[in-house]
Amino acid sequence: MITFDGVTKRYADGTVAVDGLSLEVPTGEITVFVGPSGCGKTTSLRMVNRMVEPTGGRVLLDGVDVSAVDPPALRRGIGYVIQQAGLFPHRTVAENVATVPRLLGWDRRRARARALELLERVGLETALADRYPFQLSGGQQQRVGVARALAADPPVLLMDEPFSAVDPVVRASLQQELLRLQAELRKTILFVTHDIDEAITLGDRVAVFRTGGRLARLDAPERLLAEPADDFVRGFLGRDRGIRRLSFVPGDTARLRTDLTVPVTADVAAARAVLEGAGTGDGDRDRDAAGEWLVLVDPDGRPLGWVAPRALPDTGTLAEARPEPYGTFVRGRDPLRAVLDAALLSPSGGAVAVDGSGRVEGVVTRRALDAALARAAAGAGAGTAGGAGGAGRADASTGTAGVPGGVDAPGTVAAAGEAAGG
Numbered sequence: 531m532i533t534f535d536g537v538t539k540r541y542a543d544g545t546v547a548v549d550g551l552s553l554e555v556p557t558g559e560i561t562v563f564v565g566p567s568g569c570g571k572t573t574s575l576r577m578v579n580r581m582v583e584p585t586g587g588r589v590l591l592d593g594v595d596v597s598a599v600d601p602p603a604l605r606r607g608i609g610y611v612i613q614q615a616g617l618f619p620h621r622t623v624a625e626n627v628a629t630v631p632r633l634l635g636w637d638r639r640r641a642r643a644r645a646l647e648l649l650e651r652v653g654l655e656t657a658l659a660d661r662y663p664f665q666l667s668g669g670q671q672q673r674v675g676v677a678r679a680l681a682a683d684p685p686v687l688l689m690d691e692p693f694s695a696v697d698p699v700v701r702a703s704l705q706q707e708l709l710r711l712q713a714e715l716r717k718t719i720l721f722v723t724h725d726i727d728e729a730i731t732l733g734d735r736v737a738v739f740r741t742g743g744r745l746a747r748l749d750a751p752e753r754l755l756a757e758p759a760d761d762f763v764r765g766f767l768g769r770d771r772g773i774r775r776l777s778f779v780p781g782d783t784a785r786l787r788t789d790l791t792v793p794v795t796a797d798v799a800a801a802r803a804v805l806e807g808a809g810t811g812d813g814d815r816d817r818d819a820a821g822e823w824l825v826l827v828d829p830d831g832r833p834l835g836w837v838a839p840r841a842l843p844d845t846g847t848l849a850e851a852r853p854e855p856y857g858t859f860v861r862g863r864d865p866l867r868a869v870l871d872a873a874l875l876s877p878s879g880g881a882v883a884v885d886g887s888g889r890v891e892g893v894v895t896r897r898a899l900d901a902a903l904a905r906a907a908a909g910a911g912a913g914t915a916g917g918a919g920g921a922g923r924a925d926a927s928t929g930t931a932g933v934p935g936g937v938d939a940p941g942t943v944a945a946a947g948e949a950a951g952g
């Protein structure tokens with residue numbers, strides 16, 4: 531654990547970069563420092579490995595004041611990754627990664643073996659080992675930077691805007707890669723960024739700094755989004771706060787209907803029966819299938835598209851129908867944000883739920899989605915964002931042990947779906 535205990539940094543010219551910072555960076559978690567330019571994030575991070583010395587307060591590593599530890603010894607236990615990777619340009623990729631092991635006295639062969647192992651770990655081909663940094667893309671260089679920081683297996687990683695110099699697509703993949711690595715390695719990570727989306731994606735906890743080096747808020751990202759605490763934090767979180775929050779609400783909170791899935795081989799008459807039959811019964815409006823779109827599935831149970839009731843062929847089988855494009859989400863994995871996204875991509879306004887192998891499990895209708903969104907919003911008001919089940923990290927493919935919206939299969943259709951799935 532890293533502890534900031536009333537830490538202040540006043541530079542020689544009088545600039546107060548960090549002002550009375552007290553917080554803990556728990557062991558095995560990712561804590562993100564985020565805030566506007568110049569708010570003291572980098573200065574705070576560098577006080578951990580003594581690249582900057584505080585002018586007040588203490589920084590402790592597992593209870594030991596770092597000012598009492600010799601900097602080289604301190605830094606051996608702390609990996610450090612910076613923007614644009616900071617690789618040594620005249621050393622090969624493998625030599626860059628092996629830097630710390632070599633400093634620790636490992637022989638060349640062992641250090642190289644470790645370097646190759648780490649390259650694979652961060653998703654790079656070992657064929658790149660003998661290239662020089664300028665022969666790599668920006669994203670590859672960042673991966674090498676992460677591999678180098680991990681080389682001596684330090685318990686602590688300091689990451690200062692490590693992904694900010696690469697394009698958004700590469701950046702997103704580096705973020706997911708870091709989460710994957712962290713799930714295995716459980717390092718204590720202090721990560722600095724000025725990008726709130728990155729902070730929310732990566733952080734177990736997010737510390738929002740305000741200008742002048744003061745801590746505005748420290749909390750789990752889902753709680754931060756639900757209750758920003760003040761106007762500064764709210765402003766920093768931006769206008770998409772409500773949408774972002776849905777990344778922390780399990781997709782399973784939306785009720786699933788298994789009765790609206792029909793195999794492409796079925797008769798049109800059977801499809802009409804589905805629409806009519808499912809609407810009768812207990813009078814539950816939510817079960818009313820009349821007017822609902824159907825999802826056609828191939829004999830393997832994979833989605834072919836939506837068909838509106840009015841677009842059903844007059845006779846014959848559904849093979850005559852023209853299915854329209856659809857959006858899917860993976861049930862049990864994706865958050866409500868993905869359900870909303872899938873619905874926005876579908877002409878029906880509903881989302882197609884698939885399993886991990888892409889087979890249809892059912893649909894979330896527009897009405898069911900509306901209800902789930904309303905519940906999520908009510909959860910925010912009650913201060914229980916993420917309490918809707920705590921889907922875990924934004925975007926992460928963690929399971930959703932949350933409160934499920936239930937499965938609703940009132941009739942004939944489940945059988946049709948199963949037939950298709952079989």
Ligand SMILES: Nc1ncnc2c1ncn2[C@@H]1O[C@H](COP(=O)(O)OP(=O)(O)OP(=O)(O)O)[C@@H](O)[C@H]1O
Binds near residue numbers: 543
């Ligand atoms: N060596 C220095 N001497 C004087 N002032 C400094 C020094 N280093 C940083 N500062 C100032 O301290 C403040 C905090 O800087 P710091 O780099 O920690 O901010 P930051 O939040 O990491 O910013 P950014 O997101 O732009 O990197 C800024 O006002 C900066 O100008």
